[in-house]
Amino acid sequence: MKVKSKSRKVNKAWLNDHLNDPYVKLAQKDGYRARAAYKLKEIDEALGLVKPGHRVVDLGSAPGAWSQYLRRRLAPADTVVALDILPMEPIEGVTFLQGDFREGAVLARLHDAVGGQPxxxxxxxxxxxxxxxxxxxxxxxxxxxxLAVDFARQHLKPEGALVVKVFHGSGYSQLVKLFKETFRVVKPQKPKASRDRSAETFLVGIGLKAGRAPEA
Incomplete structure (x- = not known):
């Protein structure tokens, strides 16, 4: 019984923190599906990653907050494609592809969705x-x-950028090394919207190194 009581206390504490989280309240006000939208927003504002005319792919997109942010930042004619193995509610102006991006059939649909362009x-x-x-x-x-880095190597323009979520701890330094081997510029980011007690952080790679760009 003590274990159950402790579990209930933990769940109640998490729920209380969640409901009082300023980013949760802001997401509700702004119509975002999750507070995660503000993580990408902060990264974008710091580094200027999202620009008019861009073709953007959101990997692991569900529930869709990052795709929502991208759609709002880009012009209606710009391309935003969301990919996830899980279903996702439609977002106007976003092409959603459900499936594993390692599979040929899914990549073929992606190729069509972005007009065959990097x-x-x-x-x-x-x-x-x-x-x-x-x-x-x-x-x-x-x-x-x-997987995300390999996808970027295959599909990014030479001057393109990749943003991924990582976690501080064992294996983090190896992932930084992988980014430095792949990109000319590597910038770790810890947005304010990412909770202080979370080990979550983000790596941004900008500009593929020579030999890493996709074939024409």
């Missing part, structure tokens, strides 16, 4: 289901980041 920006808020086993969780997190 991308200006790839963003990834992907995160695995954590098991609580440090070594296993580190491997899962690293794998998703590596």
């Amino acid at each position: 991308l200006d920006l790839v963003v990834s808020d992907m995160a695995p289901n954590l098991s609580g086993i440090a070594s296993s969780d580190t491997a899962r997190i690293s794998h998703l980041v590596e």
Whole structure:
């Protein structure tokens, strides 16, 4: 019974923090599906990543807050494609593709959605289901980041940029190294909208190094 009581206290404390979170309230006011929109907003405002005329892909897009932000920042004619293995409610002006971007059929649909053109920006808020086993969780997190980097190598313009979510801890330095091997400029970002007690942070890579750009 003590365990259940403790669990209830933890859940109640989380719910209280969530309901009183200023970014949760702001998301409700601004019509965003999640507070995560403000993380991308802060990163974009700091680095100027989203620009008119861009083609952008949002990996791991559900529930859609990052895609909402991107759509609002770009002109109606600009391309925003959201990808996720989970379903996502439609967003006007955003092309949603449900499926695994490692699969050929999904990539073919993506190719059509972006008009066969390379991308200006790839963003990834992907995160695995954590098991609580440090070594296993580190491997899962690293794998998703590596997938995003590989996707960027294949689809970004030479001057394009990639934003991914990572976590401080075991494996973080290796992911920074991977970014530095791939991009000319690497900038770690910890937006204010990311809770202080969270190990979550973001890596931004700008400009593919020679030999990393996609083939024409």
